[in-house]
Amino acid sequence: MSTGTVLCDHDPVYRGVDIPLRFFKGAVFLHKGSLAATGYVVDQTPQLEELPDAPKPGAIGEGD
Numbered sequence: 001m002s003t004g005t006v007l008c009d010h011d012p013v014y015r016g017v018d019i020p021l022r023f024f025k026g027a028v029f030l031h032k033g034s035l036a037a038t039g040y041v042v043d044q045t046p047q048l049e050e051l052p053d054a055p056k057p058g059a060i061g062e063g064d
Contacts, residue, residue: 001027006041021045 005020012019026039 001025021048 003023003025006022006024007018007020008022011021022041022043022045024039024041026037028035028037030036
């Protein structure tokens with residue numbers, strides 16, 4: 001299994017650190033004796049609306 005960030009130019013910056021909004025996950029496994037794989041990209045941008053203090057896409061610095 002592999003997991004990681006999908007970095008983008010419009011990811012917000014908080015205290016000098018880029019906060020990635022998307023993540024990927026991939027897995028390779030055996031299915032009925034054959035090799036198979038699946039992968040996903042998950043975007044957490046919609047959840048930022050529920051967090052009023054979270055940095056928004058394109059924000060730079062603290063409180064932007």
